[in-house]
Amino acid sequence: MQTEAFSELFPLFNAANPETVEWLLSVAVEHEYPTGRAVLMEDAWGNAVYFIVSGWVKVRRLSGDDVATLAILGRGDFFGEMAILDESPRSTDVIALSPVQLLSISAQRFIQTLFKDPQLHHRMLQLMVQRLRQTNLRFQRRHQPPAVKLANTLVGLSENYGQASENGVDIYKIPFKDLADVTDIGVEEATKIMEKLDDKGWLKIDPDEPVIRLINLKQLTHLAGHA
Numbered sequence: 001m002q003t004e005a006f007s008e009l010f011p012l013f014n015a016a017n018p019e020t021v022e023w024l025l026s027v028a029v030e031h032e033y034p035t036g037r038a039v040l041m042e043d044a045w046g047n048a049v050y051f052i053v054s055g056w057v058k059v060r061r062l063s064g065d066d067v068a069t070l071a072i073l074g075r076g077d078f079f080g081e082m083a084i085l086d087e088s089p090r091s092t093d094v095i096a097l098s099p100v101q102l103l104s105i106s107a108q109r110f111i112q113t114l115f116k117d118p119q120l121h122h123r124m125l126q127l128m129v130q131r132l133r134q135t136n137l138r139f140q141r142r143h144q145p146p147a148v149k150l151a152n153t154l155v156g157l158s159e160n161y162g163q164a165s166e167n168g169v170d171i172y173k174i175p176f177k178d179l180a181d182v183t184d185i186g187v188e189e190a191t192k193i194m195e196k197l198d199d200k201g202w203l204k205i206d207p208d209e210p211v212i213r214l215i216n217l218k219q220l221t222h223l224a225g226h227a
Contacts, residue, residue: 001025001053001103009076010051012127016120020113028103033096045083045090048104052077055100056161056172062091069181072097072174074161081124084111098172098210138184144225146185150193151224153183154203158214168204170211 003021007013013021028051033039039057040050052075059071059079070092073079083090084107105113114121134156141149154171162169180190197203202216214220 015123017117020117028105031102033100037096040094042090042093048106049080049110051103053101056097057094069178146189147193149183151220155224168213168215173210173212
């Protein structure tokens, strides 16, 4: 991947020195995983930072036999950045929701780069604060109606990873169990709400396509309370 394309795909590197990006690309390792494959196991956190070139992954929390999806990430995002600074054991893993292509950069090299490039360091802090704010917003929405919470999840996924199509914005056809987990609602609630939104024509779930097409994003945004 060319330096300019890499910086364009990953907002983290927008303000980074071009030489920094070029060096990181030279030491990055490419990975490809099929759907359902473990991308990062619970005992491997802290070894590297991972950048999603294409595809979708989910971050899961493991507690005995209980497994819950904490986050869904797509193209242009990254994960593992906090674990390189925190050596405590992790009870989470990362699973490929779709075929996924990643680039990984070892923890040692990435930390060295942060110290050498103040602009990259600052941008990393900004994005980490942004993620913290998103977590706080999710906590604040915990008492809102399930449909409002799910609309927030769908709008957020479209804003972060959606691909414009002829009839709307496409996101990956994320299993309802995972949508329910990250929205903090039940699976049955998520299923009923998604079916209702499909009936209303606000989104389209085609069994023959691997995407959820958000047709009426304006109405979804209004339901989410963003308007």
